[in-house]
Every structure is written in C-alpha cells, then in structure tokens.
Amino acid sequence: MGYDWRRIPAEAVELNILRCFHKDLGRGFATNALLHDGGQAAMGQDLKHTVIATNRLISYWKDDFSRCGEACEFVTPEAWV
Amino acid sequence: MLSVSTVAVTPPKYRKACTVQLSSVSTSCRWVNSTYCIRNQPSVSANPYSRPPPQLPKCPSPSAPVRPAPSRSARMPAPDPRSAPHAPPFSLVCNSRHSRACASPRTTGWHYARPAPSAPATTPARDRSSSSSAAARTPWRFPQVLPYPSCGLVTTRKPTQIALTYDDGPNDPYTFRLLEVLAEHEVRATFFYDWSLRSPAPRDRSRRSPAAGHLISNHTMTHPLLLVRPSGIVRQQLRDCNAALEDVLDAPVRWFCPLHGGRRPDVLRAVRDLGLTPVTWECDGV
Numbered sequence: 001m002g003y004d005w006r007r008i009p010a011e012a013v014e015l016n017i018l019r020c021f022h023k024d025l026g027r028g029f030a031t032n033a034l035l036h037d038g039g040q041a042a043m044g045q046d047l048k049h050t051v052i053a054t055n056r057l058i059s060y061w062k063d064d065f066s067r068c069g070e071a072c073e074f075v076t077p078e079a080w081v
Numbered sequence: 082m083l084s085v086s087t088v089a090v091t092p093p094k095y096r097k098a099c100t101v102q103l104s105s106v107s108t109s110c111r112w113v114n115s116t117y118c119i120r121n122q123p124s125v126s127a128n129p130y131s132r133p134p135p136q137l138p139k140c141p142s143p144s145a146p147v148r149p150a151p152s153r154s155a156r157m158p159a160p161d162p163r164s165a166p167h168a169p170p171f172s173l174v175c176n177s178r179h180s181r182a183c184a185s186p187r188t189t190g191w192h193y194a195r196p197a198p199s200a201p202a203t204t205p206a207r208d209r210s211s212s213s214s215a216a217a218r219t220p221w222r223f224p225q226v227l228p229y230p231s232c233g234l235v236t237t238r239k240p241t242q243i244a245l246t247y248d249d250g251p252n253d254p255y256t257f258r259l260l261e262v263l264a265e266h267e268v269r270a271t272f273f274y275d276w277s278l279r280s281p282a283p284r285d286r287s288r289r290s291p292a293a294g295h296l297i298s299n300h301t302m303t304h305p306l307l308l309v310r311p312s313g314i315v316r317q318q319l320r321d322c323n324a325a326l327e328d329v330l331d332a333p334v335r336w337f338c339p340l341h342g343g344r345r346p347d348v349l350r351a352v353r354d355l356g357l358t359p360v361t362w363e364c365d366g367v
Contacts, residue, residue: 001362005249020362021243030242034338034362037259037272038252040304047255051262054245058266061243073242074268076296077336077360080236080244 002035002053010052017057030080033057245270246360248300248338264293271360273300273338274326298336299323299357308343316351323355336360 001020002013017033024031035054039045058074065072236242245263250256250272263270274297301307301318302325310318319337326334337357339348344361352359 024236025240028238028240030236030239030244032236032244032246032360032362034246034248036249037247037256038249038275040249040275043253045252045255047252048258050247051255051258054259055262055266058245058262058268062266065241070241073239074270075242075244076269076271077244077246077358078296079242081358 002033002050004047004050004053005036005039007046008049010049010056013049013053014056014060017053018060021061030075032077246273246338246362247271248273248275249304250274260293260295263295269294269296271296271298271336273298273336275300275302275304275322296336297326297330297334298338298360299326299334300338301340304340306343307340307348308345312347312351315348316355319351319355319357323357 002016004013004016013035017035020033021031035050037047037050039047061072236244245268247256247259247270251274256272272295299319299322302321303318305314305318307315307318323334333356335356335358337352337359339352339359339361342361344359349359
C-alpha cells in the first residue's frame with residue numbers, strides 16, 4: 001500500500017510500495033501495489049504524487065527485472081484466478 | 082604510581098572523569114586506557130561495555146556482475162528444488178545499484194536477486210516408473226481463492242508478476258494523467274471506482290479505460306466504512322455500484338476492493354453472493 005491518500009511526496013509513496021514489493025519478492029509471491037487515483041473527500045483531490053510515483057515505479061521495475069534477465073509482467077487480478 | 086601516570090597522559094577534557102573512575106574502580110588502569118582509546122575515535126560510542134560494530138562483508142563495485150550466493154559445500158549438496166517447493170528461489174546478494182535507486186536511509190545495499198536460470202533437473206528412470214513416488218514429489222500448491230468467505234484473492238507464486246490497482250477514482254484530472262502514463266509504458270492496471278461515477282464528466286471519460294485494457298471494478302457507491310454498517314446497507318452499496326459500473330461499461334463487474342481493508346466475514350459473503358471476488362493489497366494469503 002502506498003499510503004498516497006495522504007499529502008506525502010512521491011518518493012515516500014515509491015518507498016512504501018517498494019517495501020511491500022521486496023517483502024513479497026522475498027516470500028516468492030506476486031505483488032499487488034495499491035495506490036489511489038482519487039479521494040473520498042471531493043473531486044479534484046491533488047494526487048499528483050501518485051502519477052509521479054507510478055511513472056518512477058514502472059521504470060524501476062522494468063530496469064530491475066531486465067537487469068536480472070527476466071521480464072516484469074504487469075497483470076490484473078484476472079491472472080490470479 | 083601506575084594510576085597516577087595513566088591520569089597524566091589522559092587529555093584534559095576527560096581528566097576529571099578518569100580521575101573519578103580511578104578512585105571508584107579498583108581495576109582502573111586498564112579501564113582508563115581503553116576509555117581513552119575509545120574517546121579518541123569521534124564516531125564510536127564511549128561506552129566501554131559496548132560491543133564493536135559487526136564486520137559486514139564489503140559491497141562489490143557497481144561494475145562487478147551480480148552473482149548468486151555460492152552453493153553449499155560438497156559435504157552438504159544443494160537441495161533439490163522440487164523437494165522444497167515453498168523455498169523462495171532467490172538469494173541475498175549485494176547490489177549497490179539498488180541502494181542508489183531506492184535512496185532510503187534504511188537501504189543497506191542488500192536485496193533479493195534472482196539467480197541465473199539453470200537447466201531443469203532430470204528425473205531418474207527408476208523414479209519415473211513409480212507413480213506413487215511421483216505423486217509424493219508433486220509440490221503442494223496454495224489455492225488461488227480460499228473456499229471460506231473471509232479471505233480474498235491469493236496471488237500466484239510468480240514474483241515477476243505485479244498488479245497495479247487504484248482506488249477511489251475517477252478523479253479529474255489525475256486519473257486521466259495516470260491513464261496517459263500507463264499508456265506510455267504499455268501497462269494494464271485495475272481501477273476500483275466509487276461515488277465519483279455520479280458526476281457526468283468522469284462517467285464519459287471512464288469509458289476509455291476498458292478500451293486501453295484496464296480493468297474497472299467495484300468500490301461501493303459512497304465509500305462507507307463497511308466494518309460497522311449493517312448487512313442490508315452493505316449489499317445495497319455493492320448492488321448500486323455494480324449497476325452504475327455496468328451502465329457505463331456495458332460489461333459485468335467481477336472484482337471488489339474492501340474499503341479501508343474491512344474484511345468482515347459477512348461483508349465478504351455478500352461480495353461473493355453478488356459474484357464478485359475481493360482483492361486486497363495483502364494478497365499473499367498469510
């Protein structure tokens with residue numbers, strides 16, 4: 001979980017997700033990264049940091065897996081049923 | 082006499098403390114010398130009872146190739162991976178590139194890394210002939226969806242798979258900026274939409290998401306705290322959101338993300354009765 005409904009910088013969102021990612025990686029499970037593109041308070045809530053963190057995380061994962069000779073696979077929950 | 086000479090070589094800054102220690106501790110000569118040595122080092126604690134820092138192995142240079150941890154010695158051969166199917170296929174290696182990427186004070190430079198792919202192990206002929214021994218060696222697989230209703234979806238044991246899920250949308254304009262980022266990287270994601278669908282602009286623009294391959298799912302109509310709501314209201318919220326989504330998307334909705342992680346058993350039972358599958362952020366089933 002990225003805890004991105006709070007007003008935190010994009011780097012903090014990125015680190016929250018990567019912490020869960022490394023935990024799941026160590027257990028050998030796939031990762032479900034939960035972020036927020038809206039808020040329950042009102043329309044137009046500022047979630048610019050989620051957009052920035054998403055861009056960085058996808059680049060990070062693609063580089064990380066390709067360096068290890070594997071392909072990172074972005075899936076939806078349909079792939080787990 | 083020995084004690085006096087020790088105090089004389091002590092720096093003036095610590096002379097008072099050393100003198101007190103000399104008078105109170107009988108074996109003070111060695112103690113003062115060690116204290117003096119410790120206090121001359123600026124970054125080490127002055128506590129004489131503190132242990133020295135552990136000697137960690139040094140990180141290799143960034144140009145050095147990342148290699149898996151060495152296998153066990155000949156006296157203890159490497160285990161067959163089929164005999165331990167739940168052991169993670171990763172070894173802990175040092176990778177300084179990770180530490181630069183994470184840029185965290187907690188980062189130590191040690192991360193899980195994948196070993197190089199190896200040839201599949203061949204089964205001996207005598208084992209292939211015995212069906213009972215082959216069945217005994219078949220690894221037990223964790224069920225993907227547990228049969229009892231208090232659990233959500235369970236991920237596979239494929240660490241290369243990553244699912245990006247977004248809650249509480251659509252939110253103009255950030256949802257649509259996000260769609261542009263995902264399209265740029267050619268990545269599919271899952272969006273759990275809620276009450277914002279009542280607004281006309283997101284309704285019209287949400288029709289674009291399935292065309293891009295994204296999955297849109299249920300997140301209730303008004304985002305209530307389902308843990309403390311009666312079952313009738315929970316079912317009404319789920320039904321209304323399903324109806325709104327199916328009206329916009331013209332497709333059935335199959336997934337649900339519990340709000341605030343509320344996984345009360347009767348909430349999840351209502352979710353399953355409506356044909357939805359709960360998805361949480363801790364999908365590892367533990």
